[in-house]
Amino acid sequence: MLFRSPTGAPVCHAGPVMTTPEPTPSTGPHHPGAADRSGVRVHVATIDTAAATELCIRTMHRFAGHPFDLVVGDGGSKDGSLPMLRRFEHEGWLALTVAEGGRRHAEWLNLWMAECPARYAVFVDSDMEFRRAGWLADLVATAERTGAAMVTSRIQTLDDKGHVGNDGAPWRWAPRPTPWLILVDLQQVQGVVDTGWGFRLRPDPQREGGKIAYDTGAAFLEALDAQGLSWAAMPDGWSDCYHHYGGMTWVRHNK
Numbered sequence: 361m362l363f364r365s366p367t368g369a370p371v372c373h374a375g376p377v378m379t380t381p382e383p384t385p386s387t388g389p390h391h392p393g394a395a396d397r398s399g400v401r402v403h404v405a406t407i408d409t410a411a412a413t414e415l416c417i418r419t420m421h422r423f424a425g426h427p428f429d430l431v432v433g434d435g436g437s438k439d440g441s442l443p444m445l446r447r448f449e450h451e452g453w454l455a456l457t458v459a460e461g462g463r464r465h466a467e468w469l470n471l472w473m474a475e476c477p478a479r480y481a482v483f484v485d486s487d488m489e490f491r492r493a494g495w496l497a498d499l500v501a502t503a504e505r506t507g508a509a510m511v512t513s514r515i516q517t518l519d520d521k522g523h524v525g526n527d528g529a530p531w532r533w534a535p536r537p538t539p540w541l542i543l544v545d546l547q548q549v550q551g552v553v554d555t556g557w558g559f560r561l562r563p564d565p566q567r568e569g570g571k572i573a574y575d576t577g578a579a580f581l582e583a584l585d586a587q588g589l590s591w592a593a594m595p596d597g598w599s600d601c602y603h604h605y606g607g608m609t610w611v612r613h614n615k
Contacts, residue, residue, distance in 0.1 A: 401478035405468035406486035407435035419490040425497035430454040466558035485540035492601035508592035509548040512537035536578035555583035
């Protein structure tokens with residue numbers, strides 16, 4: 361597992377890859393309520409991805425291996441998502457918030473970072489399918505064992521060769537956590553790191569006229585390092601516990 365110490369130096373931790381028990385059905389949904397600083401709250405932002413979101417919610421509950429509250433934020437879906445989500449809410453699976461005028465993904469994350477009362481805030485994309493028991497238990501165990509302020513599936517380093525922005529400036533992409541699955545220890549972060557989750561550009565000190573592009577989560581990762589807070593990435597192969605279909609909401613709403 362890759363772990364970054366407070367000094368900023370990456371360290372490769374030797375040891376076996378985490379294993380999880382065979383999948384078993386959950387004993388029932390965890391009813392959302394007032395969490396505390398020892399709890400976990402999972403957050404899913406969605407718009408017009410009804411089938412994928414239902415799959416995400418059902419498999420999330422079945423394979424979590426750790427109790428959690430679930431909050432779903434919907435940006436005004438018109439595809440049947442809302443009746444499905446309200447049914448789940450009535451049955452105690454989740455708490456639903458609807459932004460009728462729409463809300464961007466990063467805006468949901470910023471809002472939840474500020475208001476989440478739990479110790480651990482977990483962000484999951486709506487087009488995630490969980491396939492193996494213990495995915496959430498593994499994330500929480502890693503946070504507790506390492507003391508990391510953030511745990512993610514892996515750190516993405518995007519290929520930036522030859523990328524040029526609309527203004528003609530050469531770009532390079534900053535590393536970022538996988539935005540489809542992130543755990544944040546709010547006890548360490550709130551009041552210390554106030555960097556949002558959205559996309560931004562900054563001047564590149566290594567390239568005259570160039571820019572650094574920060575996709576979702578990249579600026580937050582940089583801010584953790586700047587504050588001396590550690591982060592952890594899960595071991596190679598751990599991501600087999602889920603399938604991320606990828607880009608379903610983005611493709612539909614950014615054509």
